[in-house]
Amino acid sequence: MSEQRKIAVLGAGAWGTALAIHLAKVGHVVNLWSHRAEQAEQLKAEQENARYLPGITLPKNLVPTANLVEAVSDVEAILLVVPSNAFREALIAVKKVIGERSVHIAWATKGFEPVTQKLLHEVAFEVLGKSAKVAVLSGPTFANEVAKGLPTAMVSASNQESEAQYWADQFHYDTFRMYTQSDMVGVEVGGAYKNIMAIATGISDGLGMGANARAALVSRGMVEMMRLSHALGGQTETIMGLAGLGDLVLTCTDDLSRNRRFGFGLARGDLSTNEVMNEIGQVVEGAKAVKTVKQLSDNLGLDLPIMEQVYLLVSEKISPQQAVQALMSRSGKSE
Ligand SMILES: NC(=O)c1ccc[n+]([C@@H]2O[C@H](COP(=O)([O-])OP(=O)(O)OC[C@H]3O[C@@H](n4cnc5c(N)ncnc54)[C@H](O)[C@@H]3O)[C@@H](O)[C@H]2O)c1
Numbered sequence: 001m002s003e004q005r006k007i008a009v010l011g012a013g014a015w016g017t018a019l020a021i022h023l024a025k026v027g028h029v030v031n032l033w034s035h036r037a038e039q040a041e042q043l044k045a046e047q048e049n050a051r052y053l054p055g056i057t058l059p060k061n062l063v064p065t066a067n068l069v070e071a072v073s074d075v076e077a078i079l080l081v082v083p084s085n086a087f088r089e090a091l092i093a094v095k096k097v098i099g100e101r102s103v104h105i106a107w108a109t110k111g112f113e114p115v116t117q118k119l120l121h122e123v124a125f126e127v128l129g130k131s132a133k134v135a136v137l138s139g140p141t142f143a144n145e146v147a148k149g150l151p152t153a154m155v156s157a158s159n160q161e162s163e164a165q166y167w168a169d170q171f172h173y174d175t176f177r178m179y180t181q182s183d184m185v186g187v188e189v190g191g192a193y194k195n196i197m198a199i200a201t202g203i204s205d206g207l208g209m210g211a212n213a214r215a216a217l218v219s220r221g222m223v224e225m226m227r228l229s230h231a232l233g234g235q236t237e238t239i240m241g242l243a244g245l246g247d248l249v250l251t252c253t254d255d256l257s258r259n260r261r262f263g264f265g266l267a268r269g270d271l272s273t274n275e276v277m278n279e280i281g282q283v284v285e286g287a288k289a290v291k292t293v294k295q296l297s298d299n300l301g302l303d304l305p306i307m308e309q310v311y312l313l314v315s316e317k318i319s320p321q322q323a324v325q326a327l328m329s330r331s332g333k334s335e
């Protein structure tokens with residue numbers, strides 16, 4: 001292990017808790033912040049996050065708290081794992097506490113800022129300043145598997161090589177590999193777009209469209225991801241890696257994915273978008289991301305047909321059958 005560090009993880013949902021468990025297992029001292037006081041108390045009393053990761057004991061060197069000042073004031077690194085819509089608010093609160101102190105900051109949130117359509121590194125630079133030490137952590141990672149210590153690989157991306165390496169060093173473990181990257185745009189587009197494609201494959205599988213259709217959605221979904229990444233300044237090769245193809249395959253093919261299950265729910269055709277969301281009871285980032293990407297796509301004049309149908313379906317403008325019909329009736333073209 002690298003030297004023992006004191007690290008704060010902000011956000012005590014499934015992913016924040018799993019990452020905090022991992023960092024504690026590596027040997028770091030970890031403060032896990034929840035924005036709900038009763039949840040922090042429950043985590044302390046039960047040594048378990050019963051709602052999000054039942055049956056997994058929290059290590060002793062993981063300290064739950066609902067006090068943000070307590071959580072971040074004497075740590076050398078902060079990892080944000082709040083939903084994308086709460087990202088800016090959480091970062092502003094952090095900035096107020098740390099002031100000009102130099103702290104390593106990263107996030108494992110996947111998505112765009114819904115109101116501004118910005119990628120999260122753009123939000124981070126706005127709040128913290130262009131020279132801030134920041135990184136984004138992404139890749140094919142179900143919280144439950146990381147919390148159980150199953151083998152996992154991720155990427156740590158930063159415009160400063162030393163920052164990407166810092167986070168890779170803190171996470172490295174015999175069950176965990178963290179690759180470094182410099183393409184924050186590509187990594188963030190991959191993490192946000194795969195959720196939209198997971199909704200699409202959930203719908204397709206929910207309708208019983210078969211394995212051929214699922215494979216077609218995954219590969220054409222990757223082409224859409226590349227188009228958006230390229231248009232926003234990301235590199236095509238990044239999309240071939242863990243944060244693109246890797247996460248696309250994971251989320252589109254396994255029912256642990258909430259976005260995929262959300263698609264299944266929509267395919268039933270008898271529930272509203274909100275009703276399906278409530279049934280899932282956890283963050284479904286793809287439902288927010290598809291609205292952002294639709295606006296970006298219109299502004300940039302991109303051809304993203306699968307995203308377009310997911311958008312119409314999530315917005316309750318068409319039925320699942322109409323979405324399939326629209327995709328299958330498109331004119332032929334070269335691959
Ligand atoms: N669960 C996974 O396997 C996984 C893996 C990789 C990335 N992610 C990403 O991590 C992010 C968080 O997902 P999750 O799985 O932990 O979600 P979750 O639904 O399990 O939990 C969300 C957490 O966010 C908290 N929260 C809600 N509003 C908040 C606010 N305003 N301020 C602070 N906290 C707030 C909730 O109390 C809850 O603890 C998402 O962007 C998700 O895409 C999740």
Ligand SMILES: O=P(O)(O)OC[C@H](O)CO
Pocket residue numbers: 110139140141142143195198247250251256257258259260283284285
């Ligand atoms: O459960 P999902 O669909 O939010 O996916 C979780 C992770 O992002 C998978 O990498």
